[in-house]
Amino acid sequence: MRGVNADSHSAAGPPAMPSLRGRLAVPVSVLGAVVGAFAYVGAVDPNQPGHYPVCPLYRLTGLYCPGCGGLRSAHAFIHGDFLAALRDNAMGVLAYAGFAxxxxxxxxxxxxxxxxxxxxxxxxMWSLGVLLLVFTVVRNLPLGGWLHP
Incomplete structure (x- = not known):
């Protein structure tokens, strides 16, 4: 083998760890995207008609999906109205806390x-699925009117 050192094929040890900046690049980017999305929803009020599309499930069936009211919830959350955020979509508020x-x-x-x-x-995973299903069913029953957005 011409030009190849015999030692070049030996193990050089564990791979070098990326720098702190490199390790934080993805989480900081994800946070930037989430902050940007929340800033947009905070600036463009979903309570005003015409800014966001209506939930297709709600439009077709009149039923609330687990995400219905999520934009209104995020808007209220950004503006510090945590009770309105919970009223608009309680699961959304739990998701914000879970993300944090x-x-x-x-x-x-x-x-x-x-x-x-x-x-x-x-x-x-099944527990999370059941929780979302129960939330969806209860918010669509007459007794779950307090969960309507």
């Missing part, structure tokens, strides 16, 4: 150079 927790764990692990592995077990 997961994002914080992601950043802390990235700072420490540890991989982020969020692995939901089947029971956890």
């Amino acid at each position: 927790v997961v994002w914080t764990v992601w950043v802390m692990r990235a700072v420490r150079g540890r991989p982020v592995r969020i692995e939901l077990r089947p029971a956890q």
Whole structure:
């Protein structure tokens, strides 16, 4: 082998860890996108007609999906009206809090150079699905009127 050093094929040890800036690039970018989306919804009021499309499920059936009222909830949340945010979409508010927790764990692990592995077990996934299904069914029943957006 011409021009190849015999030592070049030996193991050089573990791969170098990316810099802190490199490890934080993706979580910071995701946060930037979320902040941008919330800023837009905070500036363009979803309570005013014509700014956002109507939920297709609601338009076709009159039923509220788990996301119905989510934009109004985000708008109220941005403006500090947390009770209105909960009234418009309680699951949305839980999702905002869940995102904040997961994002914080992601950043802390990235700072420490540890991989982020969020692995939901089947029971956890089923539980989340059942929670969303129950929320959707209850908000469409007469007794769940307080969950309507």
